Amino acid sequence: MGAILEQADALQDTDHARSMPLLALLNREAARLTPDQQWHLRYLDAWEAMYESDYPKSEALFRDIMRHAGNPAWADRASALLLWQLVVTRRYPEAFELADRLAARLPQATDAKARFAMLLNLSVSLAVAGQPDLAVRYARMALAEAPAGKGSCYSADSLVVALSSGHRLTFDSPELQQAIHACAAAKLPVFSTDLQLTVGDLYLYEGKPRKALALLDQIASAIDADGYIPNKLEAMVQRARALAAIGDDDAARKAALAVVAMQATGDWPRDAYELLYRIEKKQGHASAALDNYEKYVVLDNAYLDDVNVRTVAYETVQQHVLLQKLQTESLSRQNALLRMRQQLDAKTAETNRLYLALLLMALASAAVWMFRLKRSQLRFKKLSHLDGLTAIFNRQHFMGEVGRTLHLLERRAGTACLVFIDLDHFKRINDTYGHAMGDEVLRQVVVASRQHLRQVDLFGRLGGEEFGILLVECSRGQGMAIAERIRLAVEAMVVECEGAVIAISASVGLAFTDACGHDLQRLCREADAALYRAKRSGRNRVVADIENNGLIEA
Incomplete structure (x- = not known):
């Protein structure tokens, strides 16, 4: 029975279909197993429940092993997999507490398989926590202790994930090439395909869409054969982005709509809606562009909130x-x-x-x-109230403070102006000069804008390149003047990168309480509508709604 246990353990993540009858046989013959073998079987049952997404059952089994298994190796392996499950199910406080205990336990762990599992999942959890240095450290330790075969693939892949979380990866990075070769040699097609898709994403990031399309064509049959939905979705999104980059908007729209039709969760539908928004806006389809933009903003805000959590x-x-x-x-x-x-x-x-x-x-x-x-x-x-990049209010705190301020103003018949600012063609700056330069542009925009605000005014980053300002006790004329000064300050900014001057401009939309009342949601809708009209009418301008639903433009 011991040999069958080891065979089932080896097959679970490489040939799952063959492992299932072995697991069923072991459970029927559980009474014949030694106590240590029974804990091994319980660990395999927990793994199977997790694979089938029955997380309550797998967690109960993992915790039972952690508390009662006589062999510490099973407790360590169960803890490592529970850590991964907590991260996947977004139970971050519990995950990071368990990661801290595992890190403290690591020097005492002597079982090779248990140590390897602990190192891999510590690396993954710390990458998710935004700690790339620690994630890379544990990934390199896992690589040094990796068993031959699939272990080399797992550890090399974890190193790629850790480096990517810290933006330290390029398509020709030796760590990425090593991981691709290791997973191909271990005959783990899902991992191999996922790593090839990482290369394709880096091609797109570095402005090589035709190389990305060639790579996607090369691995298309492997993706279909794997049947792994996340890889399929990633390939579809990359193809849509690459087609848009070479100017084939119709094919790009079709690929993006196919992603949306799959009704998946995660980053894929967000990326698809963003691409659809840009295509429709480029082709002058204002209503469709606005609809896709609203869906993109909802998903992007959810992503930013998850990062903050x-x-x-x-x-x-x-x-x-x-x-x-x-x-x-x-x-x-x-x-x-x-x-x-x-x-x-x-x-x-x-x-x-x-x-x-x-x-x-x-x-x-x-x-x-x-x-x-x-x-x-x-x-x-x-x-926790501030945006980590610009040191102004984050979206959640800004909206809360604006709501409270509007309530106070309403009680004493005060006025206010809500301002939405969006940087024009900001994605082009990121794509051309890199995200580090894009971050520097955002910081300088905040510095330039603050010079025209008072202490009582509220200033926050709504997400990406969009900002919000609440001008307190501000008349219509004052609001338009302040918004125009901010627009001019942004336009006058001088940001240089390798001898080139980066041109920056902003579109601004305003809404006033004397026209819309003090309801936060209505003010946001009106300011957002004014911002969209500023974009549609040529960008780099200030637009405000007036009482009769007309517009005034600076």
Whole structure:
């Protein structure tokens, strides 16, 4: 039975169909297995439940193994897979707490398979948490300890994922080529195809759409043979992007609509709607462009919110670990003081005075530590309200503050102006000069805009290259003037990259409470509509709705 167990274990992720009858046989003959073999079988059952997306069942089995298995190797392997499952199901706080425990446990793990699984899933979880340096470190450790065959593929693939999370990958990176060869040699077609698609994405990022199309044609049969839906969706999105890049808009639209029709979740429909929006706008189909843009914005905001949740969850876990460390240190100090007190009871008053001084020092030290912890927590709370790139309000906090401010203004009959700003052709800057230069442009736009705002005004990043401003107690004429000054400041910015000057402009849409009332949703709709009209009428201009639903343009 032991040989059948090992065979089922080896086949689960390489030839799943062949593993299933073996697993059924093992469960029928479970009574004949030794206790250690029964834990092995339970681990395989948990893996199977996870493969079938029965996450409650697999989690219950994994946790049972972690708590009760006599062999620590099974507990370590179960912990590693549970970590991956928690990341996939977006239970980030639990995932990062488990990752912290696994990292602490790693030096004591001696079983080769368990250590390898721990290293792989630590790398994946830290890449998701936005910690590329740690992710790369664990991936390289996994690569050094990888068993021959599929282990080399898994570890090389995890290194590619870690490098990609830190934007450190190009289509000719040696790590990427090594991973492709390792997965081909291990006969893991799904991984091989996924890595080839990574190459195609890098071709597109670096402005080589025809190479991307050639690669997609080359691997099309392998994608169909695998039947792996995520790879199929990624290939469809890449083909649509490549076709749009070479100017074949009709074929690109057809490919993007095919992605939407599959009703998938994840980044694919978001990318498809963005592409459809740009194609329809390019061809002058305003209604279709607006419809696709609205769907893209909803999905893009969901993506940005998920990124923010990951970051907050990781930082929260780190704060919790710090608090536990401080509590442990505090208990250690208390134990030391108690022992000292027993020794000092038999001494003179002078010795007692020394004890009091030491106690006060210990209390002062504890107060300093608690002060540092509180300051760190306050700083973390403040950062959770800010956009990590530009240091202004993030979308969620901006909208909350705008809603509260509008409520107060309504009670005292005050006025306000909601301003939406969108940078023109910003994707072209990212595609031409790289995302690092795009990030620098966003930071400089914020600096230029802030010079024309007051302390009472609210300023936030709504996502991507779009910003929002609430001008408090601002008349219609003042709002138009401030918006025009901001537009001119953006247009006058000088941003250089390798000797070339990057031209930047912004389209601005405004909505006023004296026309729309103090309802946040209506103000947003009107400002967004004005912004869209500014885009449609030629960009680099300020447009505002007026009371009779006409427009005024600066």
